[in-house]
Every structure is written in C-alpha cells, then in structure tokens.
Amino acid sequence: MQRYQIPFATTLDGKGIISERHPLSVGVFCDSGHSAAWKAFLQADVILAVGNSFAQHATFNFRDDLLAGKTLIHINIDIGEIDKVYKADAAIIGDAKLAVAALNKEIWPKAAAVASRPAEGRDYDAERIVHLLDEIHPGQLAQSVSKRLPDNAIVLADAGAHLAWLGYYLELSPGQFFRKPGGFGPMAGHVNGALGAKCANPDRPVIVGCGDGCYLLSGFELLTAVQYDIPVIWIIFNDGEFKLIKLYQLEAYAESALVEFGNPDYVAYARACGAQGYRVETIEEFESAFDEALALGKPAIIDAHITRLALPHYSPSPKGLLSGIAEMVEDRILPGRSGQ
Numbered sequence: 001m002q003r004y005q006i007p008f009a010t011t012l013d014g015k016g017i018i019s020e021r022h023p024l025s026v027g028v029f030c031d032s033g034h035s036a037a038w039k040a041f042l043q044a045d046v047i048l049a050v051g052n053s054f055a056q057h058a059t060f061n062f063r064d065d066l067l068a069g070k071t072l073i074h075i076n077i078d079i080g081e082i083d084k085v086y087k088a089d090a091a092i093i094g095d096a097k098l099a100v101a102a103l104n105k106e107i108w109p110k111a112a113a114v115a116s117r118p119a120e121g122r123d124y125d126a127e128r129i130v131h132l133l134d135e136i137h138p139g140q141l142a143q144s145v146s147k148r149l150p151d152n153a154i155v156l157a158d159a160g161a162h163l164a165w166l167g168y169y170l171e172l173s174p175g176q177f178f179r180k181p182g183g184f185g186p187m188a189g190h191v192n193g194a195l196g197a198k199c200a201n202p203d204r205p206v207i208v209g210c211g212d213g214c215y216l217l218s219g220f221e222l223l224t225a226v227q228y229d230i231p232v233i234w235i236i237f238n239d240g241e242f243k244l245i246k247l248y249q250l251e252a253y254a255e256s257a258l259v260e261f262g263n264p265d266y267v268a269y270a271r272a273c274g275a276q277g278y279r280v281e282t283i284e285e286f287e288s289a290f291d292e293a294l295a296l297g298k299p300a301i302i303d304a305h306i307t308r309l310a311l312p313h314y315s316p317s318p319k320g321l322l323s324g325i326a327e328m329v330e331d332r333i334l335p336g337r338s339g340q
Helices: 035-043 096-107 138-148 161-169 189-200 212-218 221-227 243-253 266-273 283-296 321-333
Strands: 008-010 025-028 046-050 071-076 090-093 154-157 177-179 206-211 232-238 276-280 300-305
Touching: 008 035, 025 035, 046 096, 071 096, 138 161, 138 206, 138 232, 138 283, 154 161, 154 189, 161 206, 161 232, 161 243, 189 206, 189 212, 189 221, 189 232, 206 212, 212 232, 221 266, 232 283, 266 276, 266 300, 276 283, 283 300
Parallel strands: 008 025, 046 071, 071 090, 154 177, 154 206, 206 232, 232 300, 276 300
Antiparallel strands: none
C-alpha cells in the first residue's frame, strides 16, 4: 500500500485494521463514514476489496451503480462472498494476509514505487464539531475516548446512533481493536458479549460504547461481571430515545412514536450490583470518570448524558450529503429512479 501510495479505506467491520493515523488511511467507507473515504473511492479506477462482504451500510444500501466503471478485485476466504452482491472482475479465494502478500510479490518487480502524496484528512478534529448546548456532544465523547484509550484496548460498539459516532470520531492506533455487531446489527450484543471478550483477553481493557436503549435490553450482565470480577467499562450514550429508529420514522412518515423512554439512575443501579457508577454531564466529567474507571480495574458504568440534537453523519449516496438529499427528493417524486 505505502510503496504504491494506494489510499486505504475500511468498512466499519474493518475499522482499525491499520492505524487510522497512517497518512494513507482515508477513514471509514459507509453511509455514515468519512468524506475522504468516499472521495478516494470515487476517484479510483480499480477497487481491491480485501475480506469485504459488501454489506448494506458499506454499499449505501446495495447501490446498483456503486462499482460502475470500476474494476473490482475481490479477495475473500469464503467463496460464497464472491459475486454475492457485485460481480468481481477478478477474484482470489484465500486467507487475506497470504493473498495480499502473494499479490505484492508479483507486483513488486513489475511496478516502481510511487512518490509520497498527501491524503485528504479525516474529520476527527474537535473544530469540526459545532456544539453550543450544555449536554455532551456524542462526537466529542468519542473523541475523548480516543485520547484516553489504552494502547491495547478493545472497544465494542452496539447497534445504534452511538455506533455511527464511534465509527466516525474514534481514532484507533496500532494495537487497539474495534468491533461492531455483525451484519445483522443486533442491539445489545456487546453489552453482554463484552464479558466473553474480557475473559478471552484478560490483559486488555475492554470498553463498550452502547446506547441507553441497548443497555436496557441486556444490562443485568453487570451482576455477572461483579460476581466473577470481570472488569468491563460500559459507556452509555444516554439521550432517552432510540435515535436511529426515530430518524427512520421521521424520514418515512414525518412523525415518530414509541421511541422515547425514561432511564433509571444508572449510578444507583451500578452500586446496587456492587459495581462503580458515574454520571457525567460534561466532557471534563467524562474524562475524569473514564480515567478513574480504567485505573479501578473493576466493572463500571459511565452514564454520559448526550444531547438529542446532534445528528450522526449520514448520506444515502457515496457522492456525499447533498447528492444524498437530492436522491431522496428524487425518490419521493420518481420512486426507484435514484441509485440506478
């Protein structure tokens, strides 16, 4: 990649596979991803997809024209993934690491190195967030996690708006690991799955980023964590609503229902279970609580009260938000015309 100055984008499933601070890393390519990633994709004539399953969010809802005019080389260990969504011009069935090494061995004597060139930066910086309200901005919350994340940490994100914020603003370094739910996108899968991740990796901090809706679906695992002394940290993005479901309702029906709810006192709940609990309403309070929870080495909940008014980055088009809005309007007027 570096020898040939090939921009490197990941799906959310591949986030962090290389350092996101690498100069050729252009971020996450998906409907809630980075503009630098989709710009690099649009400019490319050849797409080398390594281990990619071309899932819904990474293909802008399986767009028919996503790879129009491009050559697709698809590497996957599972033959069932080849041609499942998009027809490959060339395919390699095999282990990703071995396949990429073999490709590099073949290309090395045939192609000269390319001079370094700057890649477009990603929107990780705080100045990209405009926030004038008292509650915590979820993008700033993800950035604060990045700044304080231990070098060998594992971050697990459940399905929901918090995943979009973590996918966009969490910046990973080598040795750090990120995982979202699989293709089915189950809510609360990592609220409880974190216990298994920690037991399998006892020397690595395990942090869960979850929505309050996700935590309420599966939060009794805290009792198990306390009983067996499994030190997981749950960061609850607390806004009292199912954000993505609400947004989908508003987009489809111009109204929403049954998506807002009350939350318990998570600090009292944590203490009742024998764990540590923190309620935070500012970034400074969160950073202090996160540092303390990391040093504690015990199960802990951080109840972070975020604003409802922040919307995650999203576009139904790989050409950006404005094109996505235009397509949505076109679909309302001429259903089925956009994305063809």
